[in-house]
Amino acid sequence: MAQATMQDKQGILLEAGTNEFEILEYYLFDQSFGINVHKLREIVPFCREELTTLPDSHPSLLGTLLLRGDTIPLVSLADHIGKHLDPAKVAAASDSAVQTRQVVLVCEFNDEVISFLVDGVDQIHRLSWSQVKPMDQFFESYRPRFTGTVTVGERDILIVDMEHIAYEIFGDGEHYAGGDDEVEASSSRKENRADVKLFFAEDSAIIRQGIMRVLKKAGYDLAQSYGDGLACWNAVQQAKEEGELPALVVSDIEMPELDGLALCRRIKEDQVLRQIKVVMYSSLINENTSHKCVEVGADDFTSKPDVTKVVALVDKYCLVEE
Template sequence: MAATEKHEILLESGTNEVEIIEFYLGSQSFGINVHKLREIVPYDPDAVTRVPESIPSMIGMLLLRGQTVPLIDLREHLRKRQGELDPDTRKVVLVCEFNREVNCFLVDGVNMIHRVSWKDMRPMDEFFTPYRPRFTGSIEVEGREIMIVDLEHVISEIFPEQADMMGQAEVPDDFKRDSRQDVKLMVAEDSNIIRNQIVTILQNSGYKQVTSFVNGEECYNALLALRDEMRNTGVDLSDRLNLLVSDIEMPSMDGLTLCRKVKTELGMKNLPVIMFSSLINEQLAYKCKEVGADSHISKPQINELVKLVDGFCIK
């Protein structure tokens, strides 16, 4: 069953809504963004090649239409007990694509797709950040608490090399160093790890004036205050801010909604906005364009992000 067959009606861009597919591990509900799901297939143990000396949750390589793809037992990785699982339950595999990589996740079953608002998504308390949480938040749907799984985090624990976005920051020449240090940037990203990586590589590349926010709503409020300052003092936007980098998936306010509000409600049409997300595909690229984003790029390409910023800010 292809994900595109399950939800043919696309969400209007910038409405701060998201579609979550609910699945089960034991008797507990979990969810992921539908945009990460390519398809759902029955689990066939005979199609799996075991990987010697791998961690317990790494089942092996799944043969999927002539290609081998990593298969992760999500219940094992999240250390979720068997619970009230019917022994006759036919497990399924979620075939997911994000960060330009395809990975498969074994789950105990799927329920349905829910359209919800990011505003209703409760982020995980920052208290859990040092413990490397595997969830980005939760939402209540029809009396059930659905935990949103951070698949990027799960993959980073199994394949650390896939999650390393840092690489080597470009050492700028004198011209770029002088030009970059005067540029003022904002970054909206809910993941502490990724947000710190983005800020670090921008600063190492010479962009010293970077202000970061944990979600789109906090960033929007800062931009709203900036707009009011501009109205009261007559200061030009370019004296305070040159470019915004935003994730798409964020609680409270997503990046598409943030971009739309920046370009329309705040009237900052000339402020370049770069969408930097693990979800970038043809459909999301179209949505980025719809809300007025000036460019978009996938999260593994962090050094390409620096080049994009250069293109907008270095004359």
């Protein structure tokens, strides 16, 4: 398999704020999974000779790969989510579309580069976030690892939250807890925050709970959170009818039903709602994607997982300087 880079797709870039996105479909044996192509830097064949194992590392961390002079951690996605390749089934499926030559997905998010070993790739699909359905409550224990599920043809594709998996392997379980003391110590205007109404849209329950806890501790007692962009949009519409608009909306980008860019665009294209400040908070924020935030009218943007930056931006747009 020849090396492929995501820069080769420049001719089919999506317009910002249309609620469309593209996923690369890949396999862990006979199950289809998907990843947002904006998180992909490139796809390379797996070469075991280029793998350096690490002692006393996480069971899912195979080691590091040397890729054009850079040392990149390699995670076995099958090991981590329990979807193992069965050699007997592979032999029986030799005539199927499933590829048995493993490849590496080199990903970039949160200003970090991490690679994931998978069993093969298929194709890129252009979809709408309205097609992505949240994981059923029956699979509650698995939900943090998946953004949702989407049906393409007759296949159900699970969209993996690579960011959350990276946190499980490399983090300490308190990714969105850090910074509490710093936020509290720097708050000389905590009482002024109490009257500020703001909305926070984020599909990850773990992140949503962590951010809300920090915001509440900082004094933003009227902060409200929503599990996807559509729920937040409905809340904004209701606030408009009641004549009590939030001062600010902080939103993730990747969310089922309605993504953050489309949410921002709807707000900024409404003559009444456009006064609401919008800050994008996403692992996708980098030099290649931040221009999309500008295109839809976002007032600012910052990358996960720095919680203190979120509070600083909320202060910037919600508190009147004395």
